[in-house]
Amino acid sequence: MSDARAYINEIRLDIEESSRTRLGKDSVNMLNTVSESIFSRSAHFILELLQNAEDAGPKNGPPYGEIEFAISEARIRITHNGMPFTTANVDAICGVRSTKKPEQGTLGFLGIGFKSVFKVTDSPQVHSGDFHFKFDRSAHGDPSSVPWQIMPLAVDVPSEAVDPALTTFILPFRSSELSEQTRAELKKLDVHVFLFLRWLKRLRISDEVSGENTPRWTPKSGN
Numbered sequence: 001m002s003d004a005r006a007y008i009n010e011i012r013l014d015i016e017e018s019s020r021t022r023l024g025k026d027s028v029n030m031l032n033t034v035s036e037s038i039f040s041r042s043a044h045f046i047l048e049l050l051q052n053a054e055d056a057g058p059k060n061g062p063p064y065g066e067i068e069f070a071i072s073e074a075r076i077r078i079t080h081n082g083m084p085f086t087t088a089n090v091d092a093i094c095g096v097r098s099t100k101k102p103e104q105g106t107l108g109f110l111g112i113g114f115k116s117v118f119k120v121t122d123s124p125q126v127h128s129g130d131f132h133f134k135f136d137r138s139a140h141g142d143p144s145s146v147p148w149q150i151m152p153l154a155v156d157v158p159s160e161a162v163d164p165a166l167t168t169f170i171l172p173f174r175s176s177e178l179s180e181q182t183r184a185e186l187k188k189l190d191v192h193v194f195l196f197l198r199w200l201k202r203l204r205i206s207d208e209v210s211g212e213n214t215p216r217w218t219p220k221s222g223n
Contacts, residue, residue: 004130007087008154011094015151030096031115031149042120042178043185048113049078049169050193050200056082056167057199064201069186072208073179076120077160078169080200084129085167093126094150118149120178121171127158128167183207191216 019027046069053067067080093114117124122137133152137143140151162168173179186205193203194217205214 002130004132005154007090008131008133008152011090012152015094015147019146019151027096027147027150028145031147043182045114045116045120045171046182046185046189048116050197052113053078053080053082053167054197054200056080058083065197065199066202066204067200068204068206070206070208071179071183071186073173073176075159075170075172076179076182078171079163079166081166082199085126085131086129089128090131090133090152094152096150115149117169117171120173120182122174123172125155125159125170126168127155127162127170132156132158183209189216 050067053065057065061083062081065080065082067078070077070079096112096115123134125134126132132155134155135149135151136153137148139153140146140148158168159170159172162170173182186207189203189205194200202215202217204216205212207213
């Protein structure tokens with residue numbers, strides 16, 4: 001068993017054990033509140049993942065960041081070329097804590113902000129570096145009694161091909177309506193999104209429904 005897979009399993013077992021406690025039961029209600037109430041818009045996750053990709057920019061690495069949103073009727077796939085996940089990133093996404101450090105220039109809340117994806121999906125996958133895992137509501141007999149949104153499940157084979165050099169999020173939509181809402185939100189993204197980004201310079205939206213591919217980049221990129 002790889003170290004990464006063992007780490008995922010260790011977190012899952014730890015959360016399963018703690019979910020039997022009073023604090024664990026309270027966390028179920030808290031997670032539902034965070035994912036359903038704090039994030040009012042279904043497509044809020046787009047900005048959250050943009051910010052997380054920006055924060056993943058390496059100090060020494062690619063001269064600029066690239067991110068792609070590829071959307072179909074069934075799912076949206078987000079990929080970026082930032083630094084791959086570390087155990088600290090896994091800890092954050094498998095909990096409810098902020099990793100924002102303004103003094104270090106970070107924008108996003110990997111621990112809290114990622115929960116916005118649960119407005120549109122019940123089974124998000126994460127593939128980054130050595131880490132391959134998902135959160136899956138259907139994997140639990142009574143999901144209302146467990147904090148499934150932070151309980152990682154190791155993934156042996158991604159639901160589709162992923163580039164091992166990139167960080168990939170795969171979010172199967174809960175409904176076709178959510179797919180349409182997300183497509184509409186993606187169309188609103190323009191060069192103004194780069195005003196609060198420093199490292200991310202290129203953004204591509206691949207609409208697999210219409211066949212339209214829309215590359216966007218900041219004029220500062222120089223090419």
